[in-house]
Amino acid sequence: MTVFTARVIQIIQQIPAGKVMTYGQVAKAAGSPRGARQVVRILHSMSRNYELPWHRIINSKGEIALKSDDGAYRQKELLRLEGVVLDQQERVNLDDYGYIPNIDWEPEDV
DNA sequence: CGTCTGACGTGGT
């Protein structure tokens, strides 16, 4: 468990229902602007253990990033139940649903 | 060790 991992978990847990964040935003907020792919790994390995709202994490285009179709369908359902509306291109409008986290550590700390 | 890979991001065309 690295500091980065702990921060990512904390940030994701802060996302309220009905809001979403992109992988890049989470990585940047956690202190690693280029660490989007690590966020992906963390989601994969920790989402079960830490009960993370993994479905509120999407890519920068506002799209569901899951490869498997059934997983992508589950994510879309969960978001819909929280009131997040997908447009005709199956994408989320980040200007409306994007969440800006409160950072409780200093950038220098990284 | 070197290589490959991925629920990503960005810039160029």
Add this chain to the structure above:
DNA sequence: TACCACGCCAGAC
């Protein structure tokens, strides 16, 4: 706007 290529970085092999 859509698509492609390349950059990124840690874990699997």
